[in-house]
Amino acid sequence: MKIAEKQIEVRYAETDQMGVVYHANYLIWMEIGRTEFIKQLGFHYADMEKEDILSPVTDLQISYKKPLRYGDMATVRTWIDAYDGIRVTYGYEIFTSDGELAATGKTQHVCVRRDSFRPILIRKYFPDWHEAYERAKK
Template sequence: MQISTKEIEVRYAETDQMGVVYHANYLVWMEVGRTQLIKDLGFNYAEMENEGILSPVIDLQISYKMPMRYGQVAMIKTWIDYYDGIKVIYGYEIITPDGSTSVTGTSSHVCVKKDSFRPIRIRKLFPDWHEAYEKAKKKEE
């Protein structure tokens, strides 16, 4: 299983009145992690969009364990938790500077045609992506 990492410095604008990162910002960080994983696998999501294919979120799960604060550096770990040629579930762990888990989560995606929103088979239209995802995904135990 391939795990990509990406550091993000917590900006003041990402915090709320309690001085902690506003909960929705973790979702943005998960997207940053997902983009990094795709890049690490040798692909570019924008190129897929240019070919008329989108990858919307169809399900999202997130668990908040410990808040992050302004000035800290978050480490986003991202991997392919599940992949079957049509649906992809990305896994995430956001780590605090001392190594504690701040957030865990998953996001589920399917690829669809931009004009009709009809699902496509990744393995058929993007065989390179399919092969890379098969190699990088979490192995079943």
């Protein structure tokens, strides 16, 4: 199974009044991790969007384990948790600078046509992505 890693330095603007990373910023970091994963497979979301295909989030799950604070380095690990040719579920682990687990999560996506939001078959419209996803999930 392929796992991509991306390090992110926690910025002051990402923290709340308690001095810890505001919960919604983990979602942004998951997107950064997902984009890095796709980039390591040799693709870019922008190329898909040029074909008028979007990949919205259809489900989201996140569990917070340990807070991150300003100045910490977060490591986001991303992989394919499930893929069926239509839907893809990415798994995430976010670690502290000390290697402690800060959060876990999953996002599910489906590719849709921009004009109608009707789902498409990834394996049919983007066979190269399909093959890469099949290889990466093993």
